[in-house]
Amino acid sequence: MLSFQTPSPTASMRYFEFGGTGIPLLMLHGLGCASSFEYPLVATSPALTGRHAILIDLLGFGFSDRPDDFGYRVEDHAEQVCAFVQSRGFEQIDLYGHSMGGSVAVEAADLLGNKVRHLILSEANLDSDGGEFSTPIAAMGERAYINGGHLLRCEAAEAVGDASWVATMRAASALAIYRGAKSLVEGSSPDWRSCFLRHPARKSYIFGQHSLPDPDHDALPEYGIAVHVVPDAGHSMGLENPAGLATAIAKAMS
Incomplete structure (x- = not known):
């Protein structure tokens, strides 16, 4: 496993890198999850075989450090992802984010601008108020949750x-989960949906079949955003059908 020293705070953000061809595909996980756990089978599935893929564990999650002096808000994670891309000197990337990682991907893409060729989200938080997982966590006090x-x-x-x-x-920082949930409930300004819609990248949105119906399934194509569905999967599509998610990501980049 590889490590990137984040600039502030000084900490190790760890990642798997699968060498291959093409523009690098960066993959970002959701709240309470880890790319190192969810995405190896996705990145090595037939649809993405030979693709240059980087699976990042955000600070506070998976194998990455859990500094106490970090904000763990969506924008904080986005700044670290941006710093990583800049440190590697990538001229272009493809960026995938799931759930909270989708919100992080949107903010990182906003910072990176035209460096992002494809911006691919799966069941991401586009609006404030959180979701079924984050809302009850954010309703607690920080110390009470920890x-x-x-x-x-x-x-x-x-x-x-x-x-x-x-x-x-269990591998994640309770502080990171709480502050991430709080950030999702409070949202951003401008909001993630507006940032996603206006970004110049080629954009796609992925649903798990069991998560439908969802109003965005019909609404997003009206803005020129391609929608894909992973069969036999719900929100945790990277674990429930990794090959299906890989196929959806490959279609989004085709």
């Missing part, structure tokens, strides 16, 4: 058999 709420969330997920999500949740 001192007990995080453990309760993990135990609740374990009780319903969500072993994969429990594994990445």
Whole structure:
């Protein structure tokens, strides 16, 4: 596993890199998850075989450091992703983000401008007020979540058999999860939806079949955004159907 030293705070943001051809594809995970856990099978699936792919664990998640002096808001993560791209000297990238990682991808793309060729989101947070996972977390106080709420969330997920999500949740920083959830609920200005719609990249949005119906499935194409559906999968499509997600990403970049 490789490591990038973030400029502020000084910390290690770790990532897997699959050597290959083409413009690098950066993949960003959602809240409580890790790209190193979710995306190896996606990046090595037939649809993306031979593709240069970089799977980033955002600070506070997966194998990356968990500094206490970091904001862990969407914009904070986006700045680190931008710094990583600039440090590598990439002239262009393709950028994929899932759920919270989609919001991070939108803000990173806003910072990177024309460096982003394709901007691909899957069930991303485009609006404020959070979602089914982030809203109840943000409703708690920060100390309350860190001192007990995080453990309760993990135990609740374990009780319903969500072993994969429990594994990445236990590896994540409770502070990072709380502040990430709070950021998703509070939103941004300008909002992520507006930033996504106005970005000059070729844009696509991916749904898991079990997440439909969703109003954006019909609304986004009206703005010239391609919509793809991963069969036999819901929100956690990277784990539920990695080959299907790889196919959707490949279609988005075709």
